Amino acid sequence: MAETAALVNLEEIRSFVSDRLQVVSYKWLSRNFLVSSNVAKRLLEEFVEKYGDGLVVIYSLSGWLKNNPTTYHIRLVPKHMLSDAKQEFDGNCSVQVYSIQACLPKDPATLWNHEFVQAEDLFKQPSTVDNCLRDNRFCGVVNSFVKRTGGATPLGNGSLQLKSTGVSGLSSSYSTPQTAAAPKSIQKNVQNAGSNAGVQSLSIAKPVKTEGHVKPDLAEGAQVAEKEKVPRSLPNNKKAQSGKNSSGTGGALASMWGRAPTKPKPDASLVQADNSRQNSSVSAEDQICARELADYGSSDDDDKDFNIKRTSNGQGSRKRRVVFSYSDEEDEYENAISLGSPDPPKKSILCSKDNSKASTPECNLSFEEKENKPEVKKEKESEANANQHLEEKVVAVDHSKKAESLASEKTLCHAPETDASKKNNAADVVPKRRKVLKTRIDERGREVTVVVWEGEEQDTKSDNNSAKTAENNTASNALNRPPVVRKSPAVGNTAPANHAGKAGNKKAGNKDPKQGNLFSFFKKV
Amino acid sequence: MEVDAENGLLQRKQSIYKSLDESFMIEKETYRGQQYSQIYFARLHLMRTLLYSLLPTWKPHLPVCTVLGLEEGKDCIIVGTIYKHMKLKPSILDEYSKERSAGPLVQPHNFMHSDDYLVLEDESGRVKLRGALLLPSVYVTGIVVALHGKETGAGDFMVEDVLEAGLPHQIARPLNSGDDKFVVFVSGLSVGSSSANPLHFQLFVDHITGHLGDEKEQGIAAQIVQVVIAGNSVEFPRGLLNGQNLGSRDQSKLSEPIKELDILLTQIAAGIPVDIMPGENDPANFALPQQPLNRCLFPGSAAFNTFRSCTNPHTFELDNVRFLGTSGQTIDDLAKYSDGKGKLEFLERTIRWRHLAPTAPNTLGCYPFTDRDPFFVEVCPHVYFAGNQDKFEASLIKGSDGQVVRLICIPRFAETGTAVMLNLRNLECHTLTFGSHFGSSGSSVNERLELKRSSFVSSYSGRYLSVVSENQTL
Numbered sequence: 001m002a003e004t005a006a007l008v009n010l011e012e013i014r015s016f017v018s019d020r021l022q023v024v025s026y027k028w029l030s031r032n033f034l035v036s037s038n039v040a041k042r043l044l045e046e047f048v049e050k051y052g053d054g055l056v057v058i059y060s061l062s063g064w065l066k067n068n069p070t071t072y073h074i075r076l077v078p079k080h081m082l083s084d085a086k087q088e089f090d091g092n093c094s095v096q097v098y099s100i101q102a103c104l105p106k107d108p109a110t111l112w113n114h115e116f117v118q119a120e121d122l123f124k125q126p127s128t129v130d131n132c133l134r135d136n137r138f139c140g141v142v143n144s145f146v147k148r149t150g151g152a153t154p155l156g157n158g159s160l161q162l163k164s165t166g167v168s169g170l171s172s173s174y175s176t177p178q179t180a181a182a183p184k185s186i187q188k189n190v191q192n193a194g195s196n197a198g199v200q201s202l203s204i205a206k207p208v209k210t211e212g213h214v215k216p217d218l219a220e221g222a223q224v225a226e227k228e229k230v231p232r233s234l235p236n237n238k239k240a241q242s243g244k245n246s247s248g249t250g251g252a253l254a255s256m257w258g259r260a261p262t263k264p265k266p267d268a269s270l271v272q273a274d275n276s277r278q279n280s281s282v283s284a285e286d287q288i289c290a291r292e293l294a295d296y297g298s299s300d301d302d303d304k305d306f307n308i309k310r311t312s313n314g315q316g317s318r319k320r321r322v323v324f325s326y327s328d329e330e331d332e333y334e335n336a337i338s339l340g341s342p343d344p345p346k347k348s349i350l351c352s353k354d355n356s357k358a359s360t361p362e363c364n365l366s367f368e369e370k371e372n373k374p375e376v377k378k379e380k381e382s383e384a385n386a387n388q389h390l391e392e393k394v395v396a397v398d399h400s401k402k403a404e405s406l407a408s409e410k411t412l413c414h415a416p417e418t419d420a421s422k423k424n425n426a427a428d429v430v431p432k433r434r435k436v437l438k439t440r441i442d443e444r445g446r447e448v449t450v451v452v453w454e455g456e457e458q459d460t461k462s463d464n465n466s467a468k469t470a471e472n473n474t475a476s477n478a479l480n481r482p483p484v485v486r487k488s489p490a491v492g493n494t495a496p497a498n499h500a501g502k503a504g505n506k507k508a509g510n511k512d513p514k515q516g517n518l519f520s521f522f523k524k525v
Numbered sequence: 526m527e528v529d530a531e532n533g534l535l536q537r538k539q540s541i542y543k544s545l546d547e548s549f550m551i552e553k554e555t556y557r558g559q560q561y562s563q564i565y566f567a568r569l570h571l572m573r574t575l576l577y578s579l580l581p582t583w584k585p586h587l588p589v590c591t592v593l594g595l596e597e598g599k600d601c602i603i604v605g606t607i608y609k610h611m612k613l614k615p616s617i618l619d620e621y622s623k624e625r626s627a628g629p630l631v632q633p634h635n636f637m638h639s640d641d642y643l644v645l646e647d648e649s650g651r652v653k654l655r656g657a658l659l660l661p662s663v664y665v666t667g668i669v670v671a672l673h674g675k676e677t678g679a680g681d682f683m684v685e686d687v688l689e690a691g692l693p694h695q696i697a698r699p700l701n702s703g704d705d706k707f708v709v710f711v712s713g714l715s716v717g718s719s720s721a722n723p724l725h726f727q728l729f730v731d732h733i734t735g736h737l738g739d740e741k742e743q744g745i746a747a748q749i750v751q752v753v754i755a756g757n758s759v760e761f762p763r764g765l766l767n768g769q770n771l772g773s774r775d776q777s778k779l780s781e782p783i784k785e786l787d788i789l790l791t792q793i794a795a796g797i798p799v800d801i802m803p804g805e806n807d808p809a810n811f812a813l814p815q816q817p818l819n820r821c822l823f824p825g826s827a828a829f830n831t832f833r834s835c836t837n838p839h840t841f842e843l844d845n846v847r848f849l850g851t852s853g854q855t856i857d858d859l860a861k862y863s864d865g866k867g868k869l870e871f872l873e874r875t876i877r878w879r880h881l882a883p884t885a886p887n888t889l890g891c892y893p894f895t896d897r898d899p900f901f902v903e904v905c906p907h908v909y910f911a912g913n914q915d916k917f918e919a920s921l922i923k924g925s926d927g928q929v930v931r932l933i934c935i936p937r938f939a940e941t942g943t944a945v946m947l948n949l950r951n952l953e954c955h956t957l958t959f960g961s962h963f964g965s966s967g968s969s970v971n972e973r974l975e976l977k978r979s980s981f982v983s984s985y986s987g988r989y990l991s992v993v994s995e996n997q998t999l
Binding site for chain 1: 534535536537539722723724727728731732734735736737738739740741742743745746747785787788791792794795796797824825828829830831946954955956957958959960961962963
C-alpha cells in the first residue's frame with residue numbers, strides 16, 4: 001500500500017520541497033495526505049533515497065544517552081551531523097527522517113512553524129468535525145478510551161458563538177474556516193453523523209443543516225460584534241431568533257405543505273433539536289419542552305427547504321432592522337405561495353399553528369424577558385396553550401390583514417416582534433389612532449405586526465424602503481426558490497444570500513428604522 | 526505492549542485515575558474580612574493533637590507545658606507554631622519608616638541573615654528559642670513542632686530535642702507489581718515566551734502521543750498512561766495588563782499563547798489523559814490553593830474526557846499510587862526564607878513537617894480558610910513533586926513506618942527541554958530530553974540548552990543515579 005501511495009505522492013512531495021521551498025515533515029505529510037505517521041516516515045525515507053541529493057534532510061534520533069543512562073533523549077539533527085550524534089547514544093538508537101527542506105533552517109523553530117500552521121487550521125475547523133488532530137488517528141498508539149464530546153454541538157457552538165460575540169478579531173478567524181468548509185459539507189455529513197453522539201438517528205441531511213446554520217450564525221455574531229451591539233442583548237436576539245427559526249420553518253412548511261410529499265415526522269423534531277441546540281442560551285427545560293412540542297408537529301419538509309430557511313435565518317438576523325425589512329418581502333412571497341398552493345389556506349394555518357406550538361418555549365422566553373410575563377406561566381402546558389391561543393389570534397389577524405399588508409408592500413415594519421405582540425394585544429383596545437395594524441408570519445414564522453401611522457410616516461420611509469426592497473428582492477429570490485437550489489443547498493444558497501444580506505445591511509444600516517418607532521410613540525403621547 | 530492485530534497499532538496502557546482534589550477546591554469563595562489567624566489556629570490544633578499522640582512514644586517521662594506555664598530550669602515539652610524572626614524579611618512598613626536604618630543588604634538568593642532567630646508560640650504566649658539543635662536556617666514560620674528543653678534565666682527556651690510530625694501514614698502498595706506504566710511530568714512550558722523553543726514541545730507531544738520514532742519508541746510511548754503539566758504553561762506579556770483597555774492586537778497577544786497551548790493540549794488529550802495545574806504565571810488565581818484553570822480557556826482540549834483542569838496543590842491516585850504535588854511556589858518560597866542543599870531537601874522537609882506550604886499565609890499567598898488548613902498532609906503520597914524547578918532532581922525517602930516517597934523536582938521545560946517520566950511499577954524515574962542542534966547555524970537558545978543540560982547532568986549524578994540507575998529495563 002505504501003508503495004502505491006509513494007508513487008502517487010513522491011512527485012508531489014518533490015514539488016512541495018523544491019518548488020514551494022516548503023519544509024516537509026513527516027507529520028505535515030501525514031496530515032496533508034491523510035496517511036499515518038509511520039507511513040509518512042517511510043514515504044520520506046523513500047523520497048530521500050530517490051531524490052535526496054541537494055536537499056537537506058533532518059533526522060530524528062531517539063534513544064538512551066551514553067553519558068547519562070537515565071535520560072531518554074530525542075534530538076533532531078541534519079544529515080551531516082548524523083554520525084556524530086549517533087555516537088552520543090547508547091547502543092542502537094532509532095533514526096528516522098523527520099523532515100526534508102531545501103535549505104537548513106537557521107532557527108529550528110522554523111520546522112515547527114509550518115506544522116503548527118497546519119495544526120491550527122485543523123483546530124479551527126468546527127468542533128463537530130473529528131479531524132486527524134482531534135482523534136489522533138495517524139499516530140502509532142491507539143487509545144480507545146479517549147472520548148471527545150466535541151460532537152456535542154451545544155458546547156462547541158456555544159463557545160464559538162461566545163467567541164464571535166466577545167472578540168471580534170477571533171470571530172472572524174473562527175468564521176472563516178467554516179465558510180471555507182461549506183463546500184465540503186458532504187464529507188462533513190459523514191463525520192458529523194459519526195461524531196454526534198446525541199443525535200445519531202438523524203438523517204444525513206441534518207449535518208448539512210447545522211453547517212448552514214452555524215455559519216451564518218457566526219457571521220451574525222461577527223457582525224454584531226462589529227456593530228458594537230451590546231453583547232448582553234445577544235442572548236435575547238438568539239432566543240428570539242431561534243424561536244423564529246422554528247416557526248420560520250413553520251412558515252416554510254405552510255408554504256410547502258401543498259407540494260412536498262409527506263415525510264416521516266422525525267424531521268420536524270430534527271429542526272427543533274437543531275434550533276434548540278444552536279440556541280445555546282435556552283435552558284434545558286425549554287429544550288425539552290421544545291422537543292416535546294415538536295413531536296406534535298406533524299409537519300415535515302424537505303431538508304433542502306430547511307436549509308434554505310436556515311441560511312436565510314442566519315443572515316436575516318444579522319441585524320434586527322434588516323430582518324424586518326426582509327420579512328416584509330419574503331412574507332409577501334410566502335403568502336403568495338400559500339395562496340397559490342392548491343391546498344386551502346386553512347391547512348397552512350393549522351400547520352403554522354403546530355409549528356408555532358413547537359416554537360413557543362423560545363418565543364415565550366423572549367416575550368417574558370421584555371414583557372415581564374409572570375414566571376408562573378412557564379408551566380409547559382399552560383404555556384403552550386396560552387401561546388397557541390395567542391398564535392391563533394395572530395394568525396387570524398394575519399389573515400384578515402393579509403390583503404392590507406399586500407397592498408402596503410412598501411411599509412417598513414420596525415416594531416420588534418415582541419413589541420408587536422404587545423401591540424397586538426393592545427391593538428384591540430386602542431384603535432382610535434389612525435394606526436393600521438398588520439400582523440403576519442414572516443419567513444421565520446414570527447408574527448410581525450406592522451404598525452403603520454398612515455400619513456407622514458410612509459412618506460419619510462418610502463425611499464428608505466425602496467432601497468431595501470431591492471436588496472430584499474435579491475435575498476428573497478435566493479431564498480425562496482427551492483427547486484433551483486436544491487442541487488447544492490449549502491453552496492448555492494449561502495453565497496448569494498450572504499452577499500445580499502451584507503449589501504442590505506450596509507444600506508439599511510445608515511438609517512435607523514427605530515426612528516419611526518420612536519416617532520410613533522411620540523405621536524401617541 | 527499489546528499490539529492491535531487489525532492494523533498493527535499499539536494499544537495504549539490504561540490505569541485507574543482517581544482525583545482527590547476536593548480538599549483544595551474552594552467552595553463559596555468569600556472575602557469578608559476573614560483573618561489568617563484561623564488557618565494558624567486550625568493548623569496548630571490539627572498538628573498539636575497529632576504531636577501529642579506521638580509524645581508517649583517519644584519522651585513519655587516529660588511533662589507537657591504551655592508557653593505560659595514554663596518554669597525556669599524544669600525540663601518539659603512544649604508544642605507550638607514556629608515563628609522565624611527575620612531581619613531581612615521585606616515588610617511593607619519599611620517603605621513608610623521615616624528613619625533610614627542602615628540595614629544589611631539582602632543577599633541575591635534569599636532573605637536569610639545570621640541574626641535570624643526562632644520563636645515558638647501557642648495560644649498562651651511566645652518564647653524565644655535557643656540552642657544549637659534548632660537551626661533557624663532550616664525552619665520557617667508556620668511549622669508546628671514539639672520541643673524538649675527548659676527555660677533559661679533570660680526567659681528563653683533552651684531546646685534539647687525536636688520532634689517533627691514526620692511522614693504521615695502511607696497506604697501500602699505492592700512494589701514491583703504489574704506492568705511498566707509511565708507518568709510524564711512536565712512544567713514551565715511557557716508557551717508564548719521568546720526563550721521557549723516550540724519545536725521541543727512539539728517533539729514532546731509527538732513522542733508521547735506515539736507519532737515520533739520507530740516501533741520501539743512508540744512502544745515506550747504506549748506505556749505512558751498520564752501526563753501532568755505542573756504549572757506555568759503559558760507566558761504572556763504582562764506589561765499589557767495595566768488597567769487600560771486593550772487594543773485588539775494586544776488582546777490577541779494575550780490570547781495567542783493560550784490558544785497555542787490549547788492546540789497542543791488537544792493533541793495530547795487526543796491520545797493520553799492529561800492533568801493541567803495552574804502555576805504562578807498562569808491565568809488563575811494567585812493565592813494558594815490555585816483553582817483549576819477555567820475550561821473555557823481550552824475550548825479545543827476541554828472537549829476530551831482525558832483533559833482535566835486541576836488545582837495547584839494537586840493530588841490524585843493512579844492505580845493506587847498516590848501523587849501529591851505543586852507547581853513549585855511552595856518550594857520556591859521555602860528557598861527564599863530558609864537554606865537547604867537543594868530543592869529536594871525542601872521537598873523532603875515539607876513532607877516531614879507534614880505540611881505542604883508552611884510559609885502560607887506568612888510569605889506565600891493563601892486563601893483565608895476559616896475552618897481548615899488544606900495544606901496539612903494527611904496521607905503520605907507515594908510520589909511528591911514540585912514543578913518549575915531549575916533542574917531535574919529525584920530521590921527516594923523512607924519513613925519510619927516503611928513509607929516510601931519518591932520526590933521529584935520537575936525542571937522548567939522551556940529552559941531545559943526536559944520532562945520527567947515516572948514508572949508506576951517501581952517509582953523509578955528518568956528524564957526525557959529534547960534537543961535540536963543544527964550545527965553552526967543552530968540557534969543560541971539551543972546551544973544554551975545544551976550547556977545547561979550537560980551541567981545538570983554532572984551535578985545531580987551522585988545521589989540520584991545510585992537510586993535509579995537500574996532503570997534500564999524498558
